[in-house]
Amino acid sequence: MTVIIWVAGALAALSALGVVFSRQPLYSALSLVMTIGALSVIFLVLNAQFLFVVQLIVYAGAVMVLFVFIIALLSPGAEDRVRVDSRFVIGAVVALGITVAMVVAARNGITFNNSNVFRAQQIGQASDPYHAFSFDQSDLGLVNTAGNVQTVGGQLFTTFLLPFEITSLLLLVAAVGAVYLTRRTRSGDPPERRERALARKPEPALEEDRIEVEIG
Amino acid sequence: MNATNDFPFLLGLAAFLFSIGALGVLIRRNPIVVFMCIELMLNAVNIVFVSYGRYLNSEEGQVFAFMVIVVAAAEVVVGLALITQVFRLGRELDVDDLDEMSK
Amino acid sequence: MNTTTVAVCGSLLMLLPLAGALVNGLAGPRLSRNTVNLVGTVSIFAAFVVACVMLTLVVGAPASAKSATVSLWQWINLGHGGLSVGVDLTLDPLSAVMIMVITGVGFLIHVYSVGYMAEDRGIARFFSYMNFFIFSMLVLVLAADLVILIIGWALVALSSYLLIGFWYERPSAVIAARKAFITQVIGDVALVIAAFLIVLKVGTLSIPGIFASAGSFPSSGLLVTGICSLLAIGAFAKSAQFPLHTWLPDAMEGPTPVSALIHAATMVTAGVYLIARFHPLFDRAPVAQGMVACVGIGTAVMAGVIALSQVDIKRVIAYSTMSQIGLMIFAVGIGAYSAAMYHLAAHAVFKALLFMAAGNVIHALHDEQDIRLMGGLAARMRRTELCFLSGTFALAGIPFFAGFFSKEGLLGFGLTNGPGAVPWILYIVGLVINVLTGLYAFRLWATVFRGEAQTARVYAAHEAPPMMLGPVTILAVLSASLGIVLGIWALFLHANVLVGVFTSFLAPVFTTATSGPIAVDLGTWQAVLAGTIGTLASLAGAGLAARMWLQHRPDPSVVLERLPRALPQLSYNKFYFDEIYDALLVRPTIALARTTRKVIEPRVMDGWVRAIADACSELGGWARDYQTGLIRDYASYMILAAGIFVVATIVLVSR
Numbered sequence: 001m002t003v004i005i006w007v008a009g010a011l012a013a014l015s016a017l018g019v020v021f022s023r024q025p026l027y028s029a030l031s032l033v034m035t036i037g038a039l040s041v042i043f044l045v046l047n048a049q050f051l052f053v054v055q056l057i058v059y060a061g062a063v064m065v066l067f068v069f070i071i072a073l074l075s076p077g078a079e080d081r082v083r084v085d086s087r088f089v090i091g092a093v094v095a096l097g098i099t100v101a102m103v104v105a106a107r108n109g110i111t112f113n114n115s116n117v118f119r120a121q122q123i124g125q126a127s128d129p130y131h132a133f134s135f136d137q138s139d140l141g142l143v144n145t146a147g148n149v150q151t152v153g154g155q156l157f158t159t160f161l162l163p164f165e166i167t168s169l170l171l172l173v174a175a176v177g178a179v180y181l182t183r184r185t186r187s188g189d190p191p192e193r194r195e196r197a198l199a200r201k202p203e204p205a206l207e208e209d210r211i212e213v214e215i216g
Numbered sequence: 217m218n219a220t221n222d223f224p225f226l227l228g229l230a231a232f233l234f235s236i237g238a239l240g241v242l243i244r245r246n247p248i249v250v251f252m253c254i255e256l257m258l259n260a261v262n263i264v265f266v267s268y269g270r271y272l273n274s275e276e277g278q279v280f281a282f283m284v285i286v287v288a289a290a291e292v293v294v295g296l297a298l299i300t301q302v303f304r305l306g307r308e309l310d311v312d313d314l315d316e317m318s319k
Numbered sequence: 320m321n322t323t324t325v326a327v328c329g330s331l332l333m334l335l336p337l338a339g340a341l342v343n344g345l346a347g348p349r350l351s352r353n354t355v356n357l358v359g360t361v362s363i364f365a366a367f368v369v370a371c372v373m374l375t376l377v378v379g380a381p382a383s384a385k386s387a388t389v390s391l392w393q394w395i396n397l398g399h400g401g402l403s404v405g406v407d408l409t410l411d412p413l414s415a416v417m418i419m420v421i422t423g424v425g426f427l428i429h430v431y432s433v434g435y436m437a438e439d440r441g442i443a444r445f446f447s448y449m450n451f452f453i454f455s456m457l458v459l460v461l462a463a464d465l466v467i468l469i470i471g472w473a474l475v476a477l478s479s480y481l482l483i484g485f486w487y488e489r490p491s492a493v494i495a496a497r498k499a500f501i502t503q504v505i506g507d508v509a510l511v512i513a514a515f516l517i518v519l520k521v522g523t524l525s526i527p528g529i530f531a532s533a534g535s536f537p538s539s540g541l542l543v544t545g546i547c548s549l550l551a552i553g554a555f556a557k558s559a560q561f562p563l564h565t566w567l568p569d570a571m572e573g574p575t576p577v578s579a580l581i582h583a584a585t586m587v588t589a590g591v592y593l594i595a596r597f598h599p600l601f602d603r604a605p606v607a608q609g610m611v612a613c614v615g616i617g618t619a620v621m622a623g624v625i626a627l628s629q630v631d632i633k634r635v636i637a638y639s640t641m642s643q644i645g646l647m648i649f650a651v652g653i654g655a656y657s658a659a660m661y662h663l664a665a666h667a668v669f670k671a672l673l674f675m676a677a678g679n680v681i682h683a684l685h686d687e688q689d690i691r692l693m694g695g696l697a698a699r700m701r702r703t704e705l706c707f708l709s710g711t712f713a714l715a716g717i718p719f720f721a722g723f724f725s726k727e728g729l730l731g732f733g734l735t736n737g738p739g740a741v742p743w744i745l746y747i748v749g750l751v752i753n754v755l756t757g758l759y760a761f762r763l764w765a766t767v768f769r770g771e772a773q774t775a776r777v778y779a780a781h782e783a784p785p786m787m788l789g790p791v792t793i794l795a796v797l798s799a800s801l802g803i804v805l806g807i808w809a810l811f812l813h814a815n816v817l818v819g820v821f822t823s824f825l826a827p828v829f830t831t832a833t834s835g836p837i838a839v840d841l842g843t844w845q846a847v848l849a850g851t852i853g854t855l856a857s858l859a860g861a862g863l864a865a866r867m868w869l870q871h872r873p874d875p876s877v878v879l880e881r882l883p884r885a886l887p888q889l890s891y892n893k894f895y896f897d898e899i900y901d902a903l904l905v906r907p908t909i910a911l912a913r914t915t916r917k918v919i920e921p922r923v924m925d926g927w928v929r930a931i932a933d934a935c936s937e938l939g940g941w942a943r944d945y946q947t948g949l950i951r952d953y954a955s956y957m958i959l960a961a962g963i964f965v966v967a968t969i970v971l972v973s974r
Binding site: 090 | 225240242291293300304
């Protein structure tokens with residue numbers, strides 16, 4: 001298991017570098033897909049099966065596809081050289097710092113809390129998604145043996161119901177917003193169009209009024 | 217499986233991905249690539265959530281990671297819509313060009 | 320003496336001139352000229368009457384209770400162990416003499432100035448200032464607390480500034496007024512420092528209190544010598560003694576009545592009064608006394624020499640004042656308090672007379688003051704000439720005139736009671752002063768009134784109006800008769816004629832355990848001999864002057880040529896003191912002021928203020944450079960901050 005994590009991790013790291021440093025945006029997008037895939041493997045190994053699937057379907061399957069479409073639409077061949085300037089230096093220094101600090105801290109055990117004190121919810125075997133779960137806390141490994149989808153789903157629909165509903169609303173809003181933002185206007189912006197419409201002279205209602213009798 | 221061995225590695229990986237994503241935000245000029253780097257950062261955060269969830273024996277981590285994915289999807293939609301509009305207005309796809317905030 | 324009576328009289332005495340000053344000062348422009356004149360003179364006359372009453376109080380008091388101190392009200396009271404200042408008055412023979420002189424001569428001068436200033440438009444302001452001056456002077460001499468005395472001292476300086484600069488449209492007058500004031504402030508500072516030292520040692524500033532603890536000062540100690548020296552410096556500033564004498568001749572810019580009041584009768588005598596009043600302290604500091612005596616007699620000689628060559632009528636009289644005050648200072652320096660006060664009173668009379676007579680001349684010649692352009696006025700201003708002559712005789716110490724008794728008494732004391740081998744030297748210097756006095760006094764008379772008329776203006780001169788002539792005549796009679804009157808009075812009282820009424824009158828004030836005789840005992844043969852020789856010296860000087868300037872045998876200009884060039888130059892240029900002070904003090908101060916204005920003010924003071932403002936705008940400029948509008952820059956700031964935050968948290972948590 002550890003090996004898988006290490007391999008997937010390395011793959012993710014390399015792809016991340018590819019995302020950042022590729023010249024073509026399309027290559028960046030593809031690298032990101034690779035990263036997402038590697039990460040989803042890690043999720044699987046960490047016994048987050050639901051997230052593994054969600055990540056692949058939603059993230060890699062929808063979001064990244066959207067990215068690729070937009071890139072193809074807007075700037076298929078755009079090149080973007082990376083210059084080494086002050087921002088690069090800042091970013092590199094910060095990257096190094098954070099990474100090193102995190103690794104050192106993790107190794108020294110400050111982030112791993114052995115005393116399991118903050119667990120508020122009971123976890124364990126899920127049976128009825130509409131009721132609060134009362135898992136046996138004596139066996140702390142139960143969460144990792146109970147079905148992951150049931151567990152996550154149960155929490156989503158009970159404890160985290162409000163955030164769940166709000167995020168669905170958010171998706172709706174985002175969809176509507178995207179449609180609105182990207183609609184094509186015939187000429188100019190909406191305010192312009194409205195003014196032009198108001199300034200237009202009223203056309204005669206019926207064609208017949210305009211026919212002059214020309215006989216003969 | 218003994219989880220304590222992998223934990224530092226995972227955290228380090230997350231930190232690495234996050235900071236590389238940040239670096240990418242700083243140095244890339246194409247806004248779409250910048251967006252992708254932001255996605256990278258979000259993924260790194262997801263790793264942290266899930267790792268902690270695993271090692272503290274809680275599924276809250278996964279739930280939260282789920283929320284992050286949803287919000288990231290929504291954000292990408294809106295963001296790319298904006299970028300599309302920028303493109304349609306005939307502006308350059310270059311974050312340095314979009315500097316109206318400097319006045 | 321009944322303290323209530325003293326309190327009432329004292330308050331009345333001070334308030335009457337103050338009331339006159341306020342009325343004329345505030346309502347003057349609305350009153351008619353006659354009312355202004357009336358208010359100005361009547362207030363001083365009323366004060367004079369009250370002063371006479373107070374004199375009878377003192378005379379009538381039993382010998383053991385000649386001095387009365389009353390407290391009008393408690394001004395500052397800092398409680399136990401702290402300073403306590405009351406508005407206290409002291410009435411004793413010394414202050415009685417002073418208030419008589421001030422109000423008596425002052426009244427006559429006020430009457431005189433009605434006539435002298437008859438055509439001046441600022442008459443209300445003039446009388447207001449004059450009354451205020453009298454008020455300040457009275458506060459000074461009646462004060463029984465050093466703080467009140469200093470207040471009076473400062474008010475006198477202020478009044479003198481206002482009066483000298485009365486014709487303020489004249490730049491020279493303004494400069495002279497400022498010079499007088501600044502010089503006197505130096506004296507004020509010395510006086511205040513002396514007050515600090517006194518209160519440090521004794522804990523009180525009440526004059527009876529100070530004298531009661533005078534014994535606690537170690538005799539000839541550094542502290543008491545320091546205090547007395549500072550008091551002496553204050554006295555020198557007021558009395559125009561070397562080295563603070565330069566303001567007196569310039570003060571002649573004021574109207575003649577001002578010169579008469581301030582520089583003859585009252586203000587310049589304040590220094591003499593101060594030293595006389597503080598005699599218990601001075602008696603314990605022989606070094607300071609010696610310094611005072613030297614300064615006094617040195618100034619007397621110097622002023623006499625300068626007076627010989629001056630050509631402005633008022634300046635000659637001014638230097639004469641300086642010389643006579645020098646003699647008085649010398650007298651209090653050697654302990655001849657009675658002689659000094661007697662000379663003070665006599666000098667007030669005849670010097671005011673001389674000034675006012677000179678004012679008559681100036682008025683008659685329409686503001687001409689150069690004696691080289693006078694001459695031959697005797698025929699046209701007979702009465703003034705006689706009065707002037709009376710004053711001149713008194714000044715020169717001609718027998719039986721007022722100055723004679725006082726001066727010879729003074730010099731005789733120097734001879735009989737002076738320290739060690741010094742008496743002979745002092746006496747010889749005194750003789751020289753007598754000769755000089757005779758010389759310049761009679762030179763003045765001869766040049767102004769006798770001889771050929773030098774300009775046509777003289778022919779048009781006429782005698783002074785009665786308002787101006789009256790006071791002059793009264794003073795002339797007084798200066799001729801003062802000595803005789805006091806002598807007869809002494810006989811009347813069966814007092815010791817030889818000792819003198821003044822002496823016996825003032826004796827209670829000056830009799831303390833450590834003081835010796837305060838006046839020469841005229842019974843001894845040394846005194847008689849000293850007096851005779853002194854008189855002969857004065858007469859010699861007078862005679863010589865008469866010969867040189869009346870009969871031109873030898874002609875003064877011939878003598879002048881024979882003298883080495885330096886002497887008349889030094890004399891005419893007042894020994895270059897003004898120039899020395901200008902170079903040493905005035906120019907550096909002005910240079911410092913100019914430097915401060917041109918260099919320090921714009922560069923340093925404005926500089927650092929502007930530097931702060933510039934720093935702020937610089938800071939703003941730098942901050943502005945960060946607002947590039949580029950998202951990448953903003954993002955980099957955020958990332959940087961986030962990175963620092965993360966690392967710091969990890970580092971701190973891991974400790």
